[in-house]
Structure formats: structure tokens, C-alpha cells
Amino acid sequence: MPKSKVYGHVFDDETERNVLKLKSDGYISELLGPIGTGKEAYVFYSHDQHNNTVAVKIHRHHIGAFKQIPTYLRLRGTGSRGYIKRIDDWTRYEFNFMSRAFNVGVSVPEPMRNYKNIIVMAFIGEDDVPAKPAVQDRNFEVDSWYKKITDVIVLLGRRRIIHGDLSPYNILNLKGNPFFIDFSQALKLSNMTLPYLVRDITTINSWFKSLGFADTKSEDELIKLIDPLLLNEQ
Numbered sequence: 001m002p003k004s005k006v007y008g009h010v011f012d013d014e015t016e017r018n019v020l021k022l023k024s025d026g027y028i029s030e031l032l033g034p035i036g037t038g039k040e041a042y043v044f045y046s047h048d049q050h051n052n053t054v055a056v057k058i059h060r061h062h063i064g065a066f067k068q069i070p071t072y073l074r075l076r077g078t079g080s081r082g083y084i085k086r087i088d089d090w091t092r093y094e095f096n097f098m099s100r101a102f103n104v105g106v107s108v109p110e111p112m113r114n115y116k117n118i119i120v121m122a123f124i125g126e127d128d129v130p131a132k133p134a135v136q137d138r139n140f141e142v143d144s145w146y147k148k149i150t151d152v153i154v155l156l157g158r159r160r161i162i163h164g165d166l167s168p169y170n171i172l173n174l175k176g177n178p179f180f181i182d183f184s185q186a187l188k189l190s191n192m193t194l195p196y197l198v199r200d201i202t203t204i205n206s207w208f209k210s211l212g213f214a215d216t217k218s219e220d221e222l223i224k225l226i227d228p229l230l231l232n233e234q
Contacts, residue, residue, distance in 0.1 A: 010042050012061050018116040019058075027113045027120045028056055035130045040184065045123055045130070048112075053123040055109060055130075059091045059184075061117060075187055090184065091117045097161060097186035104159055106152055107179045124172050124179050131179065135168035140176050142213050148178055149204055150222060157197060157226035160189040166200040168207050194230055197223065 011019075022028045026049035033044035041059045048054050095114035098121070102108050110122040125131045134140070149171070156163065163170075164185035172179040187193045198219050205216040223230050 010058055010060055014061060015058060015117060018118050022056075022113065022115055022118060022120060025113075028054060031056060032128075045128065048120075053125075053128055054112065055121050055123045057119040057121065059087050059117040061087050075193055088116050091119060094182075094184045094186065095119050097183040100159065100161060101156060101180070101183065104155060106155065107177065108183070109179065109181060124174055124181070126175075131172040131174040133169050134171045134173050134178065137173040138211070140173055140178070142208065142211050143215075145178055146204075146208050146213055146216065150201075150217060152178075152180060153197075153200060153204070153222060154225045157189055157223075162187045162189050162193055162197045163200055164196050167203050189226075189230075191230070194223075197226075 019028070019031070028046040028048060031044040031046050033046075035043040035045050035055060037043075041057050044056045044058070046054055046056050092114055095111050098108050098119075099111045102110055109124050111119065112122065113120040123130070131137075134145075149166075153163075153166070163180065163183060164187050165182060166180075170180065170182040172181055185196075187196055189197060201219045201222050205219075208216055220231060
């Protein structure tokens, strides 16, 4: 695994043990990359025992920059425990929400394995070259993408799932098709979490308006398609 000072804050002793476990189980080999970096996680690419390319997301155990984790864990009904356990809970929830989205047909990287603070998932790209986030690759049909993205918001909402951080940074463009990533802030839809759904819709509408798309649907229109009763809670 990478050993430079750049990754020293990612590969603490606990994480190194977790990586070795996934290696011994055949889910990954050497970590390559990285594909992406963030304040709470790094994503590398690797190969499994069948030489398929996979993406490996590692949540850092020291996330001083992301202070909202306790709030999200409370919304998810998870009690406060030791910090490493909280990060493991955080990772497990992301894997579970992504699995639910995958199982209802949303274009997300297929989740393969969750172990502690690590998620192994399908690699989205070609020839070990990752697909770019939509914010970097605007080679897509705007009208079509708006419908596809809002259809996903509604589909997930009807399954009581909110992405929680939906933006052009978390939608990959794979040959003109959107793939949805980073479910780390996903939540179960309820009266309490409705503002997070509204935030996702607002962010997507603002993005498409910046692309010159004028026919966006309002927050109320999309929420009505999900569950009209939720409109009474706003």
C-alpha cells in the first residue's frame, strides 16, 4: 500500500490490518491510485483475485475536518461509541445505503465488501482510467441527464432513501451516462430528514440552471412524486 507521507494519515495501524484482511480474502491486491481524495476518505483502485479492477474507499479514522458525523449517526439511530467504532458505523451505513440503491436499479458502483472502515466496490471507468465527475466532464445531454437524475431522486425517495450529498461532484460521467457515488451522508427519509432531501433537489436544480437548463422541477413537485404527505411537514 502507499507509504508516502501524503497517505500517513490514512493508513493507521488499524486500517493497515483491515487492508491485509481484505487482501487475504481475495477482494483486493496492492492499492494503486488514488482515484479520489476528500476530507473524510480516500479512494484507491486495486485488483481482486480474478484480476478485475475494483475501487477501494478507505474512511479515515481521524476526521477532524468533518464534525457532522455525530449528527448523522444520531439521525441514523446509532449511539455514540469510540471514534474508530463510529467511523466503522459510518462506513457500514454507506455500504448498506449503496447496496439498497444498487438493488433497486440505480446506477451506482456495485458494492462488493465492507470491512470496518473500508468499502470495496466496482470500478467505474475503462482500462483502469476512472470516469470523471460530471463537474469535470460535461459531455452529456443536459435534458436527458436532468430527467435521469430526478428520476433517481424520486426512486430512492420512494424507497425512503436520501443521497444526502447529491451534486455534480458525486455523479460520474461514464460514456454519457450518470453513475451515482458517495453515499456516506445518505439517510432514511423521514419528517426529520426531509431538509436533506430538499437540499439535494435544490443543489441539482441550481447546477442544471447554471448549465442553461430552464425546465427544472420545484422541490415541492418532486417531493409530491415521492410522498405527497411529506409536503405537510415542510
